[in-house]
Amino acid sequence: MAQPTHISKLGVPDAKNLDEDLQIVWKKAAEKLGIVPNVLQAYSLRPKRLRNFMAMYNELMLSPSGLSKLEREMIAVVVSSANRCYYCLVAHGAAVRQLSGDPELGEMMALNYRVADLDARQRAMLDFAWKLTVTPHDVSDADRAALANAGLSNEDVFDLSETIAFYNLSNRMAHALDMMPNPEYHASTRTPVSSDAKPDEKPPSTPKRQ
Secondary structure, eight states, rough: OOOSSSSOTTTOOGGSOHHHHHHHHHHHHHHSSSSSHHHHHHHHHHHHHHHHHHHHHHHHHHHHSSSSSHHHHHHHHHHHHHTTTTHHHHHHHHHHHHHOHHHHHHHHHHHHHGGGGHHHHHHHHHHHHHHHHHHHHOOOHHHHHHHHHTOOEEEEHHHHHHHHHHHHHHHHHHHHTOOOOOOOHHTTTTOOOOOOGGGGOOOOOOOOOO
């Protein structure tokens, strides 16, 4: 059964009517990814907000950090799992599968990260992501101490917290607009592949079926 065909219940502007800089973004996305992510199309209803959204995403997800890109995508999926955000579970679940080369890891992040064979540092990060999403008022010095004990620096905790907060915002916008993910994400990296990820992007040691 196919998902609904709309991108956003608020509609999306015709790409031909977008400002030139955004048309360039659309072209580059299509060339690099083969698609224009639906989140960008949904946000193009408010072009200035779209530019801010892209700048924030690029800073959080692509800039240097003590958190690897895979770990940041894992955080996005765990936050989205707590919020039951269909768009982000599908889109970022695909990113976890692609970066790790492990479709099982992607499913575990989406359905229940606690079953994954994670190292202590990653477990602490994802536990914090879940807590800050579900019961943010309960976050205390003990939680920050647990992150420090797991090896996260103050800068890492800042990056972790901001990434969690960003995806809570993104999830709520996706819910509000009834945003649908690009159908291509569903089939992406569903079988194990050899990973060419950089050392800091290697997947944790999840068990493989023989």
